[in-house]
Amino acid sequence: MVRMIKVPTKTIDPRNPKKNMSNEVVTNRSVTYVNNTTPATITSSELDLSSCYQEDEIVIEIHAAALNPVDFITHQLCNSYIFGKYPKTYSRDYSGVIVKVGKNVDNHWKVGDKVNGMYGHLYGERGTLSHYLILNPAKDVPITHMVEVPKDENDPYDDFTYAAAWPLTFGTAFSVLHDFKKDWNSGSKVLVIGASTSVAYAFIHIAKNYFNIGTVVGVCSKNSIERNKKLGYDYLVPYDEGTIVDNVGKLKESELENEKFDMIFDSVGNHDFFPVIDHFLKPKAEDSFYVTIAGNNKYNYKNITWREFVSLRTILMVLNPFKKYNWRFGKPSPSNNFIEVGNEMIKKGTYKPPIDSVFEFEKYQDALERIMSNRAKGKVVVRMK
Structure with a gap:
């Protein structure tokens, strides 16, 4: 659905050229929704580029934006009585060009700069x-100047597409590894549940190329094992042949000398290991962690409710002072340096943002359907220009 708000035509006064140039009115088109009963739709509004920003703000013309599951979660949980009836805009990752700079903005940021980052907002x-x-x-923050992604001649994507594809997922993965545990080394062992997700893609590259973690085991479908082997996982076990717990247990005995993991990272929503956590995760006193970014159950992004999102199990995980392991919910933290680490790894070629598909702005609904399908292997990006 597209709802267009017509921008009034400006009246030109030939006797006052200065007046004619005082406004720089553009049409700002956005994908918005009001609440969980209204679909995502394109809305348009007037934006006067000469006066729409404060002295400490910049205006970025967006070239590309990436979709993330959090977009669908917040949309479907949005109640107008709680969160208001104003239009709420999709997405957090972006790349673009600075077109306006307030007079109090640090001169690190200039008109014409190509930038990318993660714009944090709830509604x-x-x-x-x-x-x-x-x-x-x-x-x-985070916001940074774009870096060029090493590409071959057959690469179908430009730097704006790649730049929009990585801040949130990379930042989430980096924060999980950086913020909870500080002593990673070649003897460390990590289990990743959901090795095929975009966050797990960043996680394995950061774990191996930045923190030099010795052993990373991934859980994925049997059809994804060959693909994920190329990413750097030391071992991969299927979740669709037997049970996850049994398959990881057999690997632990046969290949890992029965040593337990320093961290279990869940990127899809799983609770299979909780009843037997002592057999797989090192003791709490050894600074081990179970970290999830998706809760304890896999979401159906087309039908999310508050009861599913904030389950009794999750509440007990957070509040139970007697649990014998460290349980945390991971999210990107602008306080660490993940944006700089991402830039350095991209320039070195040790991390290249994975792209599943790219859609033009008018095809935003197809982009939403693609990511809600749970079949995307990499980021779904929407091109604005």
């Missing part, structure tokens, strides 16, 4: 699936 009127984004670069 914001500003989001990144929009042609223009206004933000304060000192507060709305």
Whole structure:
């Protein structure tokens, strides 16, 4: 559905050229919704580029934005009585070009700079699936200057597409490894549940190329094992042949000398290991962690409810002071340096953002359907220009 708001035609006064040039009105088209009963739709509004920003803000013309599961979760959990009846904009990852800079903005940011980052918001009127984004670069971090992605002559994507594809997923993976455990080394062992996700893709590259973790075991479908072997996993076990617990247990005995894991990282929503956690995760006193970014159950992104999102099991995980292991919910943390680490790894060629598919802005609904299908292998990106 497309709802267009017509931009009034400006009246030209030939006697006052200065007045004619005082406004720089553009049409800002965005994908928005009001609540969980309204579909995502394109809405348009006027934006005066000469006056729409504060002295500590910049205006970015967005070239590309990436979709993430959090977009669907927040949309389906949005109740107007709680979160208001104003239009709320999709997406958080972006790449684009600075077109306006406030006079109090650090001179690190200039008109014409190509930038990318993650714009954090819950139910914001500003989001990144929009042609223009206004933000304060000192507060709305992370933001960085784009770096060129090493490409071969057959690469179908440009730097704007790649730049929009990685901040949130890379930041989530980096924060899981960086913020909870500080002493990674070649003897460390990690189990990744959901080795085929975009966050897990970043996780394995960071684990091996930045933290030098010795052993990373991945869980995925049997059809994805060959693909994931190329990413750097030391061992892979299927979840669709036998049970996850049995398959990981056999690997642990046969290949890992029965040693337990320093971390179990769940990127899809799983609770199979909790009844036998002592057999797989090192003791709490040894600074081990079970970290999830998806809760304890796999979501159906087309039908998410508060009861499913905040289950009694999850509440007990958070509040139970007697649990014998460290349980954490992982999310990107702008306080660490993940944006700089990502840039360095991209420049070195040790991390290349995975792209599943790219859609033009008018085909945003196809992009939404693709990511909700749970079949995307890499990021789904929407091109604004």
